[in-house]
Amino acid sequence: MTKQAFIVGVGETPPTRRSSKDIRALAIDAIDAALADAGLPPTAIDGIVTDGLIMPNTVPHEYVTAQYGMDKRRFDGSISYGGTGIVCAPMIAKAAIDAGLAETVLCYFGVDWGTRASGPYGFHDLYPAKLAFEKPVGFNGQPSYFALWARRYMHEFGATEEDLAAIAIAQRSNALRNPRSQVKKPLDLEAYRASRMISDPLRAADCCVISDGVCAFIVTTGERARDLRQKPVKIMGCGFGTEPVSGDDIFTQRADLLRIPGAAAAAQQALRQADLTLGDVDFAEIYDCFTISCLMQIESMGFCGPGEAGPFVRERGTTVDGRLPINTHGGLLSYSYLLGAEHVIEAVRQLRGEAGAAQVADAQVGLVSGLSVPDYGVLLLGRPT
Amino acid sequence: MSDAPSTIAPEFAGFFAALQERALAFPCCDTCARFHWYPMKACPHCRSSVISWRRIAGTGSLYSWTTVRHAFDPAWRDRLPYIVALVEFPDAPGVRLIANVAADPESLAIGMAVTPCFDDGVAIGKSGVTFVPAGNA
Numbered sequence: 001m002t003k004q005a006f007i008v009g010v011g012e013t014p015p016t017r018r019s020s021k022d023i024r025a026l027a028i029d030a031i032d033a034a035l036a037d038a039g040l041p042p043t044a045i046d047g048i049v050t051d052g053l054i055m056p057n058t059v060p061h062e063y064v065t066a067q068y069g070m071d072k073r074r075f076d077g078s079i080s081y082g083g084t085g086i087v088c089a090p091m092i093a094k095a096a097i098d099a100g101l102a103e104t105v106l107c108y109f110g111v112d113w114g115t116r117a118s119g120p121y122g123f124h125d126l127y128p129a130k131l132a133f134e135k136p137v138g139f140n141g142q143p144s145y146f147a148l149w150a151r152r153y154m155h156e157f158g159a160t161e162e163d164l165a166a167i168a169i170a171q172r173s174n175a176l177r178n179p180r181s182q183v184k185k186p187l188d189l190e191a192y193r194a195s196r197m198i199s200d201p202l203r204a205a206d207c208c209v210i211s212d213g214v215c216a217f218i219v220t221t222g223e224r225a226r227d228l229r230q231k232p233v234k235i236m237g238c239g240f241g242t243e244p245v246s247g248d249d250i251f252t253q254r255a256d257l258l259r260i261p262g263a264a265a266a267a268q269q270a271l272r273q274a275d276l277t278l279g280d281v282d283f284a285e286i287y288d289c290f291t292i293s294c295l296m297q298i299e300s301m302g303f304c305g306p307g308e309a310g311p312f313v314r315e316r317g318t319t320v321d322g323r324l325p326i327n328t329h330g331g332l333l334s335y336s337y338l339l340g341a342e343h344v345i346e347a348v349r350q351l352r353g354e355a356g357a358a359q360v361a362d363a364q365v366g367l368v369s370g371l372s373v374p375d376y377g378v379l380l381l382g383r384p385t
Numbered sequence: 386m387s388d389a390p391s392t393i394a395p396e397f398a399g400f401f402a403a404l405q406e407r408a409l410a411f412p413c414c415d416t417c418a419r420f421h422w423y424p425m426k427a428c429p430h431c432r433s434s435v436i437s438w439r440r441i442a443g444t445g446s447l448y449s450w451t452t453v454r455h456a457f458d459p460a461w462r463d464r465l466p467y468i469v470a471l472v473e474f475p476d477a478p479g480v481r482l483i484a485n486v487a488a489d490p491e492s493l494a495i496g497m498a499v500t501p502c503f504d505d506g507v508a509i510g511k512s513g514v515t516f517v518p519a520g521n522a
């Protein structure tokens with residue numbers, strides 16, 4: 001029988017476009033906060049798990065180990081990159097705990113793309129075909145990649161700008177309940193239509209914010225969790241999915257550009273582990289880098305059929321008091337853009353009942369998802385019992 | 386002139402060689418006769434490494450497009466707004482080429498025919514090929 005694993009401490013730096021602190025200082029702030037939240041000394045950490053690409057290059061595991069004098073660390077793990085990486089970190093942490101390789105695992109993720117010169121746009125330079133064939137035509141920003149998806153989606157399904165606006169408006173309303181949100185201006189359909197066109201059909205209101213910051217959380221055993229400060233949030237399931245498409249090809253060459261097969265696979269894997277269905281999910285924190293990608297993930301995970309996400313969002317209601325609250329903190333569109341690390345923290349907060357004016361009533365099961373094309377992660381968390 | 390990066394993977398070279406001769410060519414597997422794009426070391430369909438560059442007629446259709454109105458790279462600021470499209474070709478199934486289109490954005494529609502133009506005069510980017518609506522070539 002596998003052991004159970006719980007998130008027992010969370011920490012995040014305040015959402016901001018530009019921090020006066022560098023990424024390592026931000027990481028220390030987030031880890032300090034997570035340790036304090038759990039009531040654990042740094043030396044209790046015996047494992048570290050992060051994404052496998054961004055953290056190893058900016059806040060490496062050995063740096064954190066040395067900074068905190070973690071002299072008992074005996075486990076090191078990483079998975080995927082970016083959003084999928086941090087959403088799936090609990091999978092690796094739990095597996096390590098199950099295998100007896102670690103007992104108390106630190107997970108963290110963040111970016112300094114608000115201050116870094118190339119921001120998020122430099123990231124795709126690691127793909128040789130993008131450099132050779134896409135940069136020379138000025139196809140060089142994530143909004144343009146997703147604009148091609150959005151135009152095609154609108155063509156194939158008859159979707160409209162109201163469908164895109166619905167998710168942006170609902171999430172902004174959630175963000176306004178949260179004093180920490182990076183964006184504080186209300187958004188209605190009129191304001192959406194007045195929002196600056198970035199790469200049409202995507203407007204500024206369809207695009208995530210850009211941020212500096214780090215989030216951290218701590219995973220441990222049920223036995224250990226009992227003695228700690230916070231009510232433990234249970235890791236009910238955690239799934240990873242992907243498809244055989246390279247990072248070069250992902251935005252342009254997939255036969256069906258409008259489906260994300262990894263999302264379906266990851267959701268099914270997580271639900272199977274948790275013995276739950278999507279109908280059991282009380283709220284969802286979905287990787288909303290753009291309105292269009294959020295709509296496509298809602299469909300690909302199976303909440304509704306292809307092309308149905310716009311009407312689904314409007315009819316179901318995705319604000320905090322809707323029937324399926326989505327991105328209860330405001331999401332990447334309005335809260336901050338740490339590639340979904342903040343989604344994990346928000347889900348824990350909701351399940352502990354600490355979300356204040358943004359609290360979802362009687363939240364028992366939260367779904368968190370992370371997209372790092374072609375990879376996808378789904379994490380199911382349960383309320384402390 | 387194309388402005389291909391100075392160090393490109395060897396499997397990319399055929400595209401730029403064809404452009405020098407004002408033509409479009411894509412990698413096609415000698416074993417299974419299927420195209421793939423972007424270029425890979427071996428055919429992703431059957432793993433054969435015997436791959437030839439096959440020239441195509443050039444006329445394609447718009448799969449999707451966007452009018453870029455924000456310069457993500459400051460070097461593009463004075464070219465705003467410009468159109469980036471995904472073009473499909475009837476004689477190269479499975480290939481979608483990212484390309485600039487020189488046209489009034491209001492005149493574009495998904496599925497419309499576009500033809501390649503290799504003249505620097507219409508070039509928007511530095512890829513060596515820009516598409517124009519068919520009939521305007």
Ligand SMILES: [Zn+2]
Pocket residue numbers: 414415416417418419428429430431432433
């Ligand atoms: Zn082949």
